[in-house]
Amino acid sequence: MGASNQISIWSPFWVTLGRGLRHVALPSLCHFCEDILQPDENHFCMACQLKLPTAMENQCIQCGAEIGPNLDSNQGCVHCNQGELPLKKVISLGAYKGLMEQAIRKIKFLQHEGLAECLGIQLGERIKKTRLSPDLVAPIPQHWRRWLQRGYNQAETIGRMVARVLRIPMVSWAIMKKVATLPQRGLPSTRRKANLKGCFAVHPKAPVRGKHILLVDDVLTTGSTCTEAFRELLRSGAAEVSAGVLARATGGNI
Ligand SMILES: [Zn+2]
Ligand SMILES: [Zn+2]
Numbered sequence: 001m002g003a004s005n006q007i008s009i010w011s012p013f014w015v016t017l018g019r020g021l022r023h024v025a026l027p028s029l030c031h032f033c034e035d036i037l038q039p040d041e042n043h044f045c046m047a048c049q050l051k052l053p054t055a056m057e058n059q060c061i062q063c064g065a066e067i068g069p070n071l072d073s074n075q076g077c078v079h080c081n082q083g084e085l086p087l088k089k090v091i092s093l094g095a096y097k098g099l100m101e102q103a104i105r106k107i108k109f110l111q112h113e114g115l116a117e118c119l120g121i122q123l124g125e126r127i128k129k130t131r132l133s134p135d136l137v138a139p140i141p142q143h144w145r146r147w148l149q150r151g152y153n154q155a156e157t158i159g160r161m162v163a164r165v166l167r168i169p170m171v172s173w174a175i176m177k178k179v180a181t182l183p184q185r186g187l188p189s190t191r192r193k194a195n196l197k198g199c200f201a202v203h204p205k206a207p208v209r210g211k212h213i214l215l216v217d218d219v220l221t222t223g224s225t226c227t228e229a230f231r232e233l234l235r236s237g238a239a240e241v242s243a244g245v246l247a248r249a250t251g252g253n254i
Contacts, residue, residue, distance in 0.1 A: 031106065031115045032099055043118040051099050052122075063223065064090035064248045079250045085223045086230050088212070089242045091127050093119065096219055096249035104218050104247055110151035116218075119246050120158035124165025127214070127244050134214035134242055136207070137163040137170040138233070140225055141200070143180040159216035162244055166214075174206035174213075175229050192224040200229050202236040209237035220245040 028037040030045040037045055044052065059066060060073040063080030067073060076083025094100050107116040127134075139159035147153055156172050163170035181195050202208060213233050215226050220243060230241045 031112065031118075032102060043115060048099065052094075062089070063087070064092050064220070064245075065250050066095045066248070080223065085227065086241070087215075087223070087226060087243050088240045089130075089132055090220055090223075090226075090245065090248065091123075091130060091132065091242070092220070092245045092248040093123050093126060094247060096221075096247035100247045107154045107157075107218060108150060113152060113154075113157055116154045116157040117161050120161025121165060123158060123216075123244055123246060124162040127162060128165055132214075132242055133212070134166070134168060135211040136168055136174070137166075137214050137216055137244075138174040138206075138208075138229075139170065139172055140215060140217040140229060141172075141175050141177040143177045145180055155217045158218060158246065162214070162216055168214075171206055171208075173203050174208060175215075175232065176201050176203055189222045189224075192222055193228075196224055196228040200232045202232045204236075206236065208233055210239050212240040212242065213238050215241060215243045217243065217245050219247045219249055221249040 029035065030037055030041070030048055031043050032048040032051075033045060035045050035047075037043075041049075058069050058071070060077035060080060062073060062076040062083045063085045065077055065079035067077050067079070071077065076085070096104065103115060103119060106112040107119070137159045139153065139155040142150075142153045142155070156170075159170050159172070177199060178201050179199050181199050187195055215229055217225065220226060223243075226241075226243045233241050
Protein backbone atom coordinates (compact mmCIF):
# COMPACT_ATOMS: atom_id res chain seq x y z
CA MET A 1 0.00 0.00 0.00
CA GLY A 2 2.78 2.35 1.04
CA ALA A 3 4.75 1.50 -2.09
CA SER A 4 1.84 2.25 -4.40
CA ASN A 5 1.29 5.57 -2.60
CA GLN A 6 4.93 6.41 -3.15
CA ILE A 7 4.62 5.68 -6.85
CA SER A 8 1.51 7.79 -7.20
CA ILE A 9 3.21 10.70 -5.44
CA TRP A 10 6.54 10.43 -7.21
CA SER A 11 5.72 9.33 -10.73
CA PRO A 12 4.15 12.63 -11.90
CA PHE A 13 7.27 14.36 -10.61
CA TRP A 14 9.58 12.04 -12.53
CA VAL A 15 7.46 12.21 -15.63
CA THR A 16 7.46 16.00 -15.51
CA LEU A 17 11.17 16.13 -14.78
CA GLY A 18 11.86 13.62 -17.55
CA ARG A 19 9.88 15.65 -20.06
CA GLY A 20 11.58 18.84 -18.91
CA LEU A 21 15.06 17.32 -19.20
CA ARG A 22 14.29 15.87 -22.61
CA HIS A 23 13.23 19.31 -23.73
CA VAL A 24 16.42 20.83 -22.34
CA ALA A 25 18.61 18.10 -23.80
CA LEU A 26 16.89 17.79 -27.18
CA PRO A 27 14.90 20.88 -28.10
CA SER A 28 13.18 20.57 -31.47
CA LEU A 29 14.96 22.78 -33.94
CA CYS A 30 13.77 24.27 -37.20
CA HIS A 31 15.19 22.13 -40.01
CA PHE A 32 16.38 25.23 -41.84
CA CYS A 33 17.47 28.00 -39.48
CA GLU A 34 17.92 25.74 -36.41
CA ASP A 35 15.95 28.10 -34.15
CA ILE A 36 14.13 26.38 -31.31
CA LEU A 37 10.60 25.50 -32.40
CA GLN A 38 7.53 26.69 -30.52
CA PRO A 39 5.10 23.97 -29.38
CA ASP A 40 2.73 24.71 -32.28
CA GLU A 41 5.48 24.59 -34.92
CA ASN A 42 6.35 21.39 -36.71
CA HIS A 43 9.68 20.85 -38.50
CA PHE A 44 9.98 24.51 -39.61
CA CYS A 45 9.59 27.74 -37.68
CA MET A 46 6.89 30.07 -38.90
CA ALA A 47 9.42 32.39 -40.59
CA CYS A 48 10.92 29.52 -42.65
CA GLN A 49 7.49 28.05 -43.39
CA LEU A 50 6.64 31.33 -45.10
CA LYS A 51 9.84 31.15 -47.15
CA LEU A 52 9.12 27.65 -48.47
CA PRO A 53 8.23 27.69 -52.13
CA THR A 54 4.64 27.93 -53.16
CA ALA A 55 3.50 26.79 -56.58
CA MET A 56 5.63 28.30 -59.34
CA GLU A 57 3.84 31.08 -61.14
CA ASN A 58 5.03 30.20 -64.61
CA GLN A 59 5.46 26.52 -65.16
CA CYS A 60 5.66 24.30 -68.24
CA ILE A 61 2.41 22.32 -68.19
CA GLN A 62 4.26 19.26 -69.50
CA CYS A 63 7.40 19.01 -67.40
CA GLY A 64 6.81 21.43 -64.51
CA ALA A 65 9.93 23.52 -65.23
CA GLU A 66 9.92 27.20 -64.35
CA ILE A 67 9.55 29.19 -67.57
CA GLY A 68 9.25 32.85 -68.45
CA PRO A 69 5.90 34.59 -68.21
CA ASN A 70 3.71 34.63 -71.34
CA LEU A 71 5.38 31.51 -72.79
CA ASP A 72 2.97 28.96 -74.22
CA SER A 73 3.94 25.51 -72.93
CA ASN A 74 1.17 23.51 -74.61
CA GLN A 75 3.85 21.90 -76.76
CA GLY A 76 6.36 21.66 -73.89
CA CYS A 77 9.31 23.96 -73.34
CA VAL A 78 13.04 24.11 -73.87
CA HIS A 79 13.63 22.09 -70.66
CA CYS A 80 11.65 19.08 -71.88
CA ASN A 81 12.74 19.37 -75.50
CA GLN A 82 9.34 20.62 -76.55
CA GLY A 83 7.44 17.91 -74.72
CA GLU A 84 9.78 14.99 -75.40
CA LEU A 85 9.80 14.01 -71.73
CA PRO A 86 7.37 11.09 -72.00
CA LEU A 87 5.69 11.60 -68.64
CA LYS A 88 2.03 12.56 -68.51
CA LYS A 89 2.76 15.26 -65.94
CA VAL A 90 5.46 16.38 -63.50
CA ILE A 91 4.28 17.94 -60.25
CA SER A 92 6.71 19.57 -57.83
CA LEU A 93 6.59 21.70 -54.73
CA GLY A 94 8.75 24.31 -56.39
CA ALA A 95 11.97 25.13 -58.19
CA TYR A 96 15.30 23.73 -56.99
CA LYS A 97 16.62 26.86 -55.32
CA GLY A 98 16.80 28.63 -51.98
CA LEU A 99 15.37 26.75 -49.01
CA MET A 100 14.17 23.88 -51.18
CA GLU A 101 17.71 23.30 -52.44
CA GLN A 102 18.99 23.28 -48.84
CA ALA A 103 16.22 20.88 -47.81
CA ILE A 104 17.06 18.44 -50.59
CA ARG A 105 20.72 18.43 -49.62
CA LYS A 106 19.70 17.65 -46.01
CA ILE A 107 17.25 14.83 -46.62
CA LYS A 108 19.95 12.69 -48.17
CA PHE A 109 20.95 11.90 -44.60
CA LEU A 110 18.92 9.67 -42.31
CA GLN A 111 18.83 12.13 -39.43
CA HIS A 112 16.65 14.40 -41.59
CA GLU A 113 14.05 11.77 -42.46
CA GLY A 114 11.47 13.84 -40.52
CA LEU A 115 12.03 16.70 -42.97
CA ALA A 116 11.54 14.32 -45.94
CA GLU A 117 8.26 13.16 -44.37
CA CYS A 118 7.05 16.70 -43.84
CA LEU A 119 7.84 17.74 -47.43
CA GLY A 120 6.32 14.48 -48.71
CA ILE A 121 3.02 15.38 -47.04
CA GLN A 122 3.12 18.83 -48.67
CA LEU A 123 3.80 17.23 -52.07
CA GLY A 124 0.87 14.85 -51.54
CA GLU A 125 -1.41 17.80 -50.77
CA ARG A 126 -0.18 19.59 -53.90
CA ILE A 127 -0.89 16.54 -56.09
CA LYS A 128 -4.31 16.11 -54.47
CA LYS A 129 -5.28 19.59 -55.70
CA THR A 130 -4.55 18.65 -59.33
CA ARG A 131 -6.79 16.48 -61.46
CA LEU A 132 -4.12 13.82 -61.68
CA SER A 133 -5.40 10.60 -60.17
CA PRO A 134 -2.62 8.02 -60.19
CA ASP A 135 -3.33 4.45 -59.09
CA LEU A 136 -0.13 3.74 -57.24
CA VAL A 137 3.12 5.29 -56.08
CA ALA A 138 6.46 3.81 -57.12
CA PRO A 139 9.54 5.48 -55.58
CA ILE A 140 12.73 5.70 -57.62
CA PRO A 141 14.95 3.05 -56.03
CA GLN A 142 18.52 3.28 -54.87
CA HIS A 143 21.12 0.62 -55.35
CA TRP A 144 21.48 -1.37 -52.12
CA ARG A 145 25.06 -0.17 -51.68
CA ARG A 146 23.91 3.49 -51.60
CA TRP A 147 21.06 2.48 -49.29
CA LEU A 148 23.57 0.92 -46.87
CA GLN A 149 25.68 4.09 -46.92
CA ARG A 150 22.75 6.41 -46.18
CA GLY A 151 20.51 4.14 -44.17
CA TYR A 152 17.38 5.01 -46.12
CA ASN A 153 15.99 5.95 -49.48
CA GLN A 154 14.55 9.44 -49.27
CA ALA A 155 12.38 8.83 -52.37
CA GLU A 156 10.66 6.00 -50.51
CA THR A 157 9.98 8.18 -47.46
CA ILE A 158 8.55 10.96 -49.64
CA GLY A 159 6.52 8.39 -51.61
CA ARG A 160 5.09 6.85 -48.45
CA MET A 161 3.72 10.23 -47.38
CA VAL A 162 2.38 11.07 -50.86
CA ALA A 163 0.61 7.70 -50.99
CA ARG A 164 -0.86 8.29 -47.54
CA VAL A 165 -2.27 11.70 -48.50
CA LEU A 166 -3.65 10.42 -51.83
CA ARG A 167 -4.95 7.21 -50.18
CA ILE A 168 -3.39 5.01 -52.83
CA PRO A 169 -0.90 2.17 -52.33
CA MET A 170 2.85 2.59 -52.58
CA VAL A 171 4.70 -0.36 -54.06
CA SER A 172 8.25 0.31 -52.95
CA TRP A 173 9.59 -2.78 -54.74
CA ALA A 174 7.85 -2.13 -58.09
CA ILE A 175 11.02 -0.72 -59.65
CA MET A 176 14.34 -2.31 -58.82
CA LYS A 177 17.80 -0.91 -59.38
CA LYS A 178 19.83 -3.62 -61.04
CA VAL A 179 23.21 -1.98 -61.25
CA ALA A 180 24.96 0.75 -59.32
CA THR A 181 25.31 3.90 -61.40
CA LEU A 182 27.38 7.02 -61.02
CA PRO A 183 25.49 9.81 -59.23
CA GLN A 184 23.61 11.82 -61.86
CA ARG A 185 24.68 15.02 -60.13
CA GLY A 186 27.54 16.63 -61.96
CA LEU A 187 27.24 14.50 -65.09
CA PRO A 188 26.58 16.39 -68.32
CA SER A 189 23.10 15.75 -69.72
CA THR A 190 24.58 13.78 -72.61
CA ARG A 191 26.09 11.24 -70.18
CA ARG A 192 23.06 11.04 -67.88
CA LYS A 193 21.07 8.88 -70.29
CA ALA A 194 23.95 6.49 -70.95
CA ASN A 195 24.70 6.24 -67.23
CA LEU A 196 21.20 4.94 -66.53
CA LYS A 197 20.70 2.68 -69.52
CA GLY A 198 19.33 -0.67 -68.38
CA CYS A 199 19.74 0.15 -64.68
CA PHE A 200 16.08 -0.38 -63.71
CA ALA A 201 13.81 -3.41 -63.89
CA VAL A 202 10.14 -3.72 -62.96
CA HIS A 203 9.42 -6.55 -60.53
CA PRO A 204 7.45 -9.23 -62.40
CA LYS A 205 4.83 -9.30 -59.64
CA ALA A 206 4.40 -5.49 -59.45
CA PRO A 207 0.72 -4.63 -60.08
CA VAL A 208 1.40 -2.04 -62.80
CA ARG A 209 -0.53 -3.44 -65.81
CA GLY A 210 -3.08 -0.91 -67.08
CA LYS A 211 -2.31 1.45 -64.20
CA HIS A 212 -1.33 5.11 -63.94
CA ILE A 213 1.93 5.08 -61.98
CA LEU A 214 3.22 8.05 -60.00
CA LEU A 215 7.02 7.95 -59.83
CA VAL A 216 8.32 9.77 -56.76
CA ASP A 217 11.79 11.23 -56.28
CA ASP A 218 13.36 14.16 -54.46
CA VAL A 219 14.36 16.16 -57.53
CA LEU A 220 13.89 16.00 -61.28
CA THR A 221 16.55 17.62 -63.43
CA THR A 222 16.81 16.41 -67.03
CA GLY A 223 14.22 13.71 -66.44
CA SER A 224 16.62 10.91 -67.55
CA THR A 225 15.95 8.85 -64.40
CA CYS A 226 12.18 9.07 -64.71
CA THR A 227 12.34 8.44 -68.46
CA GLU A 228 14.35 5.25 -67.92
CA ALA A 229 11.86 4.07 -65.26
CA PHE A 230 8.99 5.06 -67.59
CA ARG A 231 10.36 2.79 -70.35
CA GLU A 232 10.52 -0.21 -68.06
CA LEU A 233 7.04 0.45 -66.65
CA LEU A 234 5.58 0.74 -70.14
CA ARG A 235 7.25 -2.53 -71.11
CA SER A 236 5.50 -4.10 -68.12
CA GLY A 237 2.11 -2.86 -69.28
CA ALA A 238 1.65 0.39 -67.30
CA ALA A 239 -0.90 2.69 -68.95
CA GLU A 240 0.50 6.08 -67.91
CA VAL A 241 3.37 7.45 -65.87
CA SER A 242 3.59 10.79 -64.05
CA ALA A 243 6.15 12.08 -61.59
CA GLY A 244 5.87 13.81 -58.23
CA VAL A 245 9.08 15.46 -57.00
CA LEU A 246 9.93 17.90 -54.25
CA ALA A 247 11.80 20.17 -56.63
CA ARG A 248 12.12 20.74 -60.35
CA ALA A 249 15.64 21.71 -61.35
CA THR A 250 16.68 22.97 -64.73
CA GLY A 251 20.19 23.02 -66.13
CA GLY A 252 22.86 20.45 -65.39
CA ASN A 253 24.18 22.06 -62.20
CA ILE A 254 23.02 19.31 -59.87
ZN1 LIG B 1 13.44 28.37 -39.29
ZN1 LIG C 1 8.72 21.58 -70.34
